[in-house]
Amino acid sequence: MRKKTDPARVKRRKKIAVWSFALIMLASLVAPFGGFVITALDSSAVAQEKPADSNPRSNYWRAVKGGVDGVSTVQGAETGVLINQGGTDWTNFRQGPVFKNLPWIVLGMLVLVTLYHLIHGKNKLEKRPSGILVKRWSGFERLVHWVTAVSFICLAITGLSMLLGRTVLLPLLSGIEGGKAAFAAWSQFAIQLHNIMGPVLSVGIVLMIVMWIWFNFPGKGDWGWIKAGGGLVGNKHPSAGRMNFGEKVWFWVICTFGLVVVVSGVVLVLPSFPSMAEYVPMTFDRNNMAEANQFHIIAGLIWMAIAIGHIYIGTAGTEGALQGMSTGYVTAEWAEQHHNLWFDKLQRQGKVPRQPDRYARGHNAVRQRSL
Ligand code: HEM
Known part of the structure; x- marks a missing residue:
């Protein structure tokens, strides 16, 4: 009997291993297309396929997403809207x-x-x-202008921060120690400042309109x-x-x-x-x-x-x-x-x-x- 280390036997085993690997790879590439072959050969397989909307639960959630009323715990304007x-x-x-x-x-x-x-x-x-x-x-025109300008700048900075903060500011601050906490504190402050400055800007632009529309x-x-x-x-x-x-x-x-x-x-x-x-x-x-x-x-x-x-x-x-x-x-x-x-x-x-x-x-x- 030939020994396991016999060079001819080793060579044959290697050949089998390589061919097996190649076949497995080929099969795994081809297999996913097998379904097409089956459906092409057997048209009854297509006919037997279940229609996409036959699942009663899916149909229910589709209807809910479409706005059909249900029962929710929300009180007020949107009672009954399950998915908005x-x-x-x-x-x-x-x-x-x-x-x-x-x-x-x-x-x-x-x-x-x-x-x-x-x-x-x-x-x-x-x-x-x-x-x-x-x-x-006049003094009043300047007062209105500068109050409006300052409020506008505060609103622009805080507004941009609300829109882009998580994407732009947070990654920058995260690299610094305590940066995340600083971002959270700033975000809280930014919302408050935005809400306070909004009415200031509103009054400012109404006054500007009244003062300057004539010109x-x-x-x-x-x-x-x-x-x-x-x-x-x-x-x-x-x-x-x-x-x-x-x-x-x-x-x-x-x-x-x-x-x-x-x-x-x-x-x-x-x-x-x-x-x-x-x-x-x-x-x-x-x-x-x-x-x-x-x-x-x-x-x-x-x-x-x-x-x-x-x-x-x-x-x-x-x-x-x-x-x-x-x-x-x-x-x-x-x-x-x-x-x-x-x-x-x-x-x-x-x-x-x-x-x-x-x-x-x-x-x-x-x-x-x-x-
Ligand atoms: C730091 C910010 C700002 C600076 C430095 C600035 C500067 C000026 C200056 C120098 C003038 C006089 C122009 C002239 O004499 O012909 C002016 C006019 C005026 N500004 Fe500003 N401004 C600022 C922000 C704003 C903001 C935020 C608003 C409104 C939301 C605004 C609304 C006006 C209006 C309505 C006029 C009257 C003339 C016009 O219609 O352009 N300004 N500003």
Whole structure:
């Protein structure tokens, strides 16, 4: 009898092992297709297949998902709704297209504004200031503007944190010791701040609308401003009244997007105040809340992106604009360069002083430094 270590015997065993392995692999690859072969050969197998909806339990849950009433322990608007399909649709929409695409427009706007500033630079004053100042904004207008601006920025930061915090902020903080606890504390605070600042912004934009709507209807100079691309096309500064066309667009953005954000925010927060909610003629069910949430996020993000443009123009983009909104006064040269039709009107009304103002020293000092 040959020994187990006999080379010929070992070779034969190896050959059997390799072929067995190859056959097993081939069989496992081919086997899953076997079902197709069987059904192709035996059409009665298909006929005998059970229809997909024959399971009575599946049919029941399908009906429930479709909105058929049942009995649930929920009290109020949605008693009887066992599965709210709208909630699933809302989650998919919020975590899908909204979450994946919309925050990029905010980042895109930041990039655009930075590139514009690097290429174009600041819109500088063309004439050296004489020291004559004209009044552009009253104390009340400035108060409303800055309260609204601060509340808007708080809402934008806390809103973005609520939308993106878990995906962007949490992974960053998790790497630091105590980072998760810090994120939890910040998130709690962010929600509270958002809820407090919401009403502040709402009052602010209503006041802005009442104060400034009169200056923001289409008027003389607008068409020329559009044709000149706000001064980008050609080298002539386009004519403008108290508000130029760009500012008018920003104003109407506040009226539309601002109101959508405020109204949808009210719908989201009112169910927490049932005594107030009962005076509002609408049902606060989860479908309405999900819709309000979608409007709130979409309008809020678009508004934020446009606001970045406004904030840039009001600060680094235009020399002297921020001084106007901080002190209430602009130099006569600034008014003439940016809002010539308004400046002409002030002159006709005798509202442009003949002598340099004592406050002008501050304006001149800023100007001298930047020359
Ligand atoms: C840090 C943030 C902000 C800065 C630095 C800023 C700056 C300015 C400046 C300098 C002006 C005067 C422009 C001029 O004299 O022609 C102005 C006007 C105005 N701002 Fe702001 N702003 C900010 C945020 C906001 C926000 C959040 C809103 C509204 C939600 C807003 C609404 C307005 C409106 C309605 C005007 C009147 C002129 C116009 O229609 O553009 N601002 N802002």
